[in-house]
Amino acid sequence: MTTAATRPANALTQKPADISRVASDDDASFLRDFRSLSTIGETPGHGVDRQAGTAADAQARTWFTSLASQYGFRTETDQVGNLFALIEWNPGAPYVLVGSHLDSQPTAGKYDGAYGVAAALHAARRLADRAASKSSDGGNGPAVPKYNLAVVDWFNEEGCRFAPSMMGSSVYTGKLPADVALSVTDTAGTSVREALTEIGHLGSGDGPAAAAYAEIHIEQGRSMEDSGTTIGLVHACWAAAKYTVTVHGEQAHTGSTVIADRKDALLGASRLVVLLREIADHFSGAVLHTSVGQLTVYPNSPVVVPSRVDLVMDLRTADEGVLAAAKALLRSGIAAIETEANVSIEVEESHAWGINPYQPAGVALAAECAAELGLSNRRVFTLAGHDSINMKDVVPTVMLFVPSVDGISHNEREYTNDDDACAGVDMLTRVVERLCNGDLDDAASPEPGSRLEGNK
Numbered sequence: 001m002t003t004a005a006t007r008p009a010n011a012l013t014q015k016p017a018d019i020s021r022v023a024s025d026d027d028a029s030f031l032r033d034f035r036s037l038s039t040i041g042e043t044p045g046h047g048v049d050r051q052a053g054t055a056a057d058a059q060a061r062t063w064f065t066s067l068a069s070q071y072g073f074r075t076e077t078d079q080v081g082n083l084f085a086l087i088e089w090n091p092g093a094p095y096v097l098v099g100s101h102l103d104s105q106p107t108a109g110k111y112d113g114a115y116g117v118a119a120a121l122h123a124a125r126r127l128a129d130r131a132a133s134k135s136s137d138g139g140n141g142p143a144v145p146k147y148n149l150a151v152v153d154w155f156n157e158e159g160c161r162f163a164p165s166m167m168g169s170s171v172y173t174g175k176l177p178a179d180v181a182l183s184v185t186d187t188a189g190t191s192v193r194e195a196l197t198e199i200g201h202l203g204s205g206d207g208p209a210a211a212a213y214a215e216i217h218i219e220q221g222r223s224m225e226d227s228g229t230t231i232g233l234v235h236a237c238w239a240a241a242k243y244t245v246t247v248h249g250e251q252a253h254t255g256s257t258v259i260a261d262r263k264d265a266l267l268g269a270s271r272l273v274v275l276l277r278e279i280a281d282h283f284s285g286a287v288l289h290t291s292v293g294q295l296t297v298y299p300n301s302p303v304v305v306p307s308r309v310d311l312v313m314d315l316r317t318a319d320e321g322v323l324a325a326a327k328a329l330l331r332s333g334i335a336a337i338e339t340e341a342n343v344s345i346e347v348e349e350s351h352a353w354g355i356n357p358y359q360p361a362g363v364a365l366a367a368e369c370a371a372e373l374g375l376s377n378r379r380v381f382t383l384a385g386h387d388s389i390n391m392k393d394v395v396p397t398v399m400l401f402v403p404s405v406d407g408i409s410h411n412e413r414e415y416t417n418d419d420d421a422c423a424g425v426d427m428l429t430r431v432v433e434r435l436c437n438g439d440l441d442d443a444a445s446p447e448p449g450s451r452l453e454g455n456k
Contacts, residue, residue, distance in 0.1 A: 026126065027422040034118045034421070037063050037102075038110040047412025048110050052103040052156035052167075053081070053195030060102040061201060064117065064153055071125045073151070077203030079178045080171040081155035081196045084207055085121065087128050088148045094211040095150040096435045097395075098123065098428065101157035101168075101387065109414020111218045111404075113157055115421060119216050120151045123429040127436065145436035147211045154387045155196075161186045162195075164351075169387035172207055173394050212435040213391040216400040216428045218416050220384050222407030230423050232380040232401030233366045237356040237389055238289075239323050240316040245272065246346040251299065251307035262305055266297055268343035269309035275333040276313055279326050288326055289316045289383065312350075318381055320354055356389060361443035362398040369430040375423055384409075396440035398431050400424065 040063060041048045041056030050056040061083055065075045068085035075085050086095065100116025131144050154172075159165025162184045170176035182193040196202035219225075224232050249265030269292075276290040291314055298308040315330070317323050334345050363379065370377035380401060382389075388399040402424040405415040434440075 023422070026122070026425070027418075030118065030122045030422060030425050031418055033067060033122070034115065037114055037118055041104070043107055043412060045107065045412035047108050047414070048104050048114075049106055049108065050102060050104040051106060051161040052158065053161065053190075053192065053199060053201075055199065057103050058199035058201065060114070061153065061199075064102065064121070067121055068151065071121070071128065073124070073128075076205075076207075077201050078172070078205055078207040079203060080168055080181050080192070081201045081203065082168040082172055082207055083153040083155070083201065085124070085151040086148065086208060087124060087131075087150070089131060089144045090146070090148060093146065093148050094209040095148045096212045096214070096432060097150050097152050097208070097210045097391070098214045098432050099152035099154065099387075100215050100217060101154045103156055103158050105158055105160050105410050107412055108158075109409060109411055111414050111416050111421075112220065112409055113217070115218055115402075115416065115424075116216050117151070117153050119421075119425045119428050120214075120432075122425050123432050124149055124151050126429050127433055130433075145433075146438040147436045148208070149432070149436055150208045150210075152207075155201075156192070157387055162192050166385055166387055166390055167192075169390040173390045175390060175393075210391070210395045211438075212395050212440050213388060213397045214400070214428060214432050214435055215386060215388040215391075215397075216402065216424050217386055218404045218409065218414070219380070219401040220404055220407070220409035222404065223380060224378075224401060224403040225405060225407070227378065228376065229378050229380075229403065230375045230420055231366075231370045231377040231427050232403075233363050233370070233377055234382050234388075234399035234401060235358055235360070235363045235379045236318075237353070237382050237385065238316045238318050239320050239354045239356070240314060240352065241323060241327060241349060242314040242351040243312065244348050244350045245269075245311050245313055247272070247309045247311075248344045248346065249305065249307050249309075249342075252305040254303050254305055257305060263307075263342045264305050265309045265343055266306040268337055268341040268345060269295060269297075269311055271337045271341055272311070272313065272334070272345070275330070275337065276315075279315075279329045279333070282329065283317075283322055283326070287317055287319055288322050290314070290326070316383055318355065358388075358392050358399055359396055359440070359443045361440055362392075362396055365434060365439060366398050366400060366427075366431055369427060369434065373423075373426055373430060375427060396435075396443040398435070398440075400427060400431065 040059045041050040073085040098120040101113035155168030185191045247265040247268040250263035273292045280290040296310040391397050402420045
């Protein structure tokens with residue numbers, strides 16, 4: 001098996017094809033376009049840097065609109081920068097939306113989000129070609145689809161430049177007011193509105209009305225690769241709790257201040273990092289994931305004891321009982337750190353949600369499609385957030401995964417084999433075809449699973 005450690009760093013290579021799968025012209029076309037996209041914002045480490053609202057993001061959007069135009073689709077941008085490529089078969093009918101995001105982390109892989117957008121464009125092209133063929137056969141073919149089709153590039157899914165993540169889909173689904181999103185600023189003080197204006201992607205309106213949604217994504221884990229599964233049928237998102245934290249200390253001279261007198265905010269923050277890992281290790285079987293990130297140290301001088309550290313923490317698990325127990329350990333651990341490090345710790349739970357399910361009818365539909373195509377499949381959780389988590393609360397939604405080699409993600413070595421990527425496009429095409437025919441019209445959206453939406 002080709003691994004992240006052995007494959008050439010600058011190559012989009014592929015594993016040997018399955019005996020049951022024969023490469024097609026459609027595969028070659030998809031891989032050509034995906035490789036073209038992968039050069040935009042390429043980093044020295046052969047990943048990408050396409051943070052939301054940057055020049056590289058704008059170049060990726062030009063790639064999107066150019067390919068959509070080539071396929072005969074009309075494009076439009078909504079009030080918060082979500083970009084749509086539309087196919088209208090039935091004037092006045094709502095749209096099946098399919099897509100993901102083109103923005104990335106600062107040093108990211110080429111697949112996260114971008115694969116889903118490229119796959120969606122190619123699935124839409126195939127379906128448009130089929131519809132055109134049906135309409136030109138003298139009226140003897142099946143009726144055109146019930147719903148129109150729109151491919152979407154959601155703005156600022158990653159949330160690394162502008163918080164929160166999943167911003168574009170949060171606005172689209174009404175979970176985040178557009179004016180609030182547009183007023184968010186990055187660390188340099190540039191607002192979302194200013195960034196979108198600068199790259200020419202501040203649009204208007206609310207985007208096309210949705211009848212259903214589909215998204216395909218790399219797994220960002222290794223359970224599918226370990227089990228030899230080609231298609232993941234996402235049935236739920238792990239439960240999670242996210243926190244914004246400020247550790248308060250007292251500024252002092254690093255040389256002259258007696259150790260016993262220090263109130264070192266960075267010491268307190270460091271102990272929080274260790275605490276979160278210890279809480280994860282407390283539960284056997286890797287059932288809990290914890291992390292600390294985005295530390296901001298003030299005044300961040302080499303000769304000053306820090307007086308303040310801002311950071312974020314999160315806990316994620318498929319067991320809500322484990323989450324409750326982890327929260328209790330966190331509370332007691334924070335109290336101990338305050339005493340031992342002589343600091344005060346301000347904690348705000350910014351996001352929290354329980355096990356967050358997708359519609360069972362959508363999971364069943366996806367399983368039927370995989371069986372029709374002869375693709376191995378199984379039900380999987382998503383541990384990360386995706387725009388589909390917002391969309392599933394308002395329309396019937398299908399979320400799909402393809403394998404990630406070695407489970408690597410948010411890393412320049414992120415990789416999915418070509419054969420799996422192409423199988424995913426076949427799968428997405430079949431799912432979207434059925435959605436456009438109204439096969440999930442009777443699927444009810446579950447109650448929203450999060451108290452505050454717009455998170456990863």
